[in-house]
Amino acid sequence: MLNKEDSRAPPPLFVSARLMVVVVKSNTTSSPLRFRVYGIRSDRVNLGRRSAYCSDYTHRSEFVYKAVVFATTRVLELAKESSTSIPSKYLRSDIEKAVVPNGDHIPEIPVIDMQKLVSVGPNNPEVEKLDFACKEWGFFQLVNHGVDSALLENLKAEIDAFFKLPMEEKKKWWQSPGNAEGFGQAFVVSDDQKLDWGDLFFMVTYPLRLRNPRLIPSLPSPLSELMECYTSELNNLSTGMLEKIAEALHMKPEEMTEFVGEGRQTIRINCYPPCELSDQVMELTPHSDATLITILLQLNDVDGLEIRKDGKWYRSIEHCGTVHPVKERLSFAMFFGLGLDGELGPAPSLISEQTPAKFKRVKVQEFYKGLFSRRLQGKAYVDTYKIQLD
Numbered sequence: 001m002l003n004k005e006d007s008r009a010p011p012p013l014f015v016s017a018r019l020m021v022v023v024v025k026s027n028t029t030s031s032p033l034r035f036r037v038y039g040i041r042s043d044r045v046n047l048g049r050r051s052a053y054c055s056d057y058t059h060r061s062e063f064v065y066k067a068v069v070f071a072t073t074r075v076l077e078l079a080k081e082s083s084t085s086i087p088s089k090y091l092r093s094d095i096e097k098a099v100v101p102n103g104d105h106i107p108e109i110p111v112i113d114m115q116k117l118v119s120v121g122p123n124n125p126e127v128e129k130l131d132f133a134c135k136e137w138g139f140f141q142l143v144n145h146g147v148d149s150a151l152l153e154n155l156k157a158e159i160d161a162f163f164k165l166p167m168e169e170k171k172k173w174w175q176s177p178g179n180a181e182g183f184g185q186a187f188v189v190s191d192d193q194k195l196d197w198g199d200l201f202f203m204v205t206y207p208l209r210l211r212n213p214r215l216i217p218s219l220p221s222p223l224s225e226l227m228e229c230y231t232s233e234l235n236n237l238s239t240g241m242l243e244k245i246a247e248a249l250h251m252k253p254e255e256m257t258e259f260v261g262e263g264r265q266t267i268r269i270n271c272y273p274p275c276e277l278s279d280q281v282m283e284l285t286p287h288s289d290a291t292l293i294t295i296l297l298q299l300n301d302v303d304g305l306e307i308r309k310d311g312k313w314y315r316s317i318e319h320c321g322t323v324h325p326v327k328e329r330l331s332f333a334m335f336f337g338l339g340l341d342g343e344l345g346p347a348p349s350l351i352s353e354q355t356p357a358k359f360k361r362v363k364v365q366e367f368y369k370g371l372f373s374r375r376l377q378g379k380a381y382v383d384t385y386k387i388q389l390d
Contacts, residue, residue, distance in 0.1 A: 292338065
């Protein structure tokens with residue numbers, strides 16, 4: 001854990017890491033052991049010239065972000081007007097409360113030390129801890145990750161200022177119909193669905209040719225430069241974790257690298273304003289991320305993230321966000337996924353007669369087409385690719 005007396009220690013990162021359909025390995029008697037693969041490639045992500053990052057942007061948009069955008073109202077503006085007069089499309093009656101057992105042992109989220117994880121030597125106990133965290137939780141806290149504290153603090157300040165810009169100024173970054181990038185909401189597929197109580201800024205950051213030319217050049221400085229540094233740091237961080245995942249699975253490192261291929265990186269910055277009716281609205285619908293790895297940085301000290309384990313919700317996988325009644329919450333999520341020309345499926349080296357594949361193979365493009373055309377609902381979409389075994 002971080003030393004509370006050392007104010008210079010960087011804040012922890014939270015990692016969501018449970019495999020969707022990629023790596024399946026059975027242990028002796030219990031349920032299948034599932035990992036979510038970490039990382040893409042270690043190449044640095046740079047803004048570069050406009051021509052370098054927009055060449056395939058239109059092609060990307062045609063099959064990935066065909067979600068209908070109905071959420072034209074911004075939650076931050078609603079919160080300024082009133083915190084008790086909430087439009088019905090944000091109010092929910094089916095919110096499942098977090099469980100904190102009275103007098104019972106509250107399970108602790110695993111903590112992984114990156115410095116120990118990458119240490120050289122056989123039988124590294126930190127690799128075993130990573131194995132356990134991925135298998136039993138699909139979520140863990142990462143400490144000693146090496147991301148500079150000053151970078152994180154400056155990034156937090158600039159993001160806070162970015163979301164506080166006047167609405168008229170932020171309009172140039174609003175989402176457009178059929179495109180999920182920019183300010184707005186995600187997974188809005190009909191005009192009658194319940195919406196999350198929060199605004200987000202979503203953007204593809206890697207590879208360069210898939211970047212949106214409307215967004216990148218216009219981001220304020222120094223926010224754009226800070227995001228460049230941060231995303232590059234996470235690329236390097238995830239590459240090291242990827243190697244250890246392969247080690248834990250007894251896979252050849254090159255097999256994992258080949259599977260990930262070019263990779264794809266996106267960011268989602270979330271701003272959840274306070275609401276006095278916090279028990280009737282939700283920051284983020286319960287879901288399981290459709291990426292290989294999610295790395296979350298809490299940008300302020302406001303709690304709200306909840307994760308689901310053994311059928312119960314625990315405050316800080318399948319996770320969600322709950323609204324605070326008086327405080328705003330900010331977070332920065334980074335998602336690493338496969339390249340759009342890749343294929344999802346069980347790792348060949350882990351399939352045998354004794355450990356058959358649990359999921360079908362599917363093209364990444366096909367997977368995302370289906371994902372972005374439906375509402376968030378736990379793990380329901382991933383379950384459609386399960387193989388029915390005798």
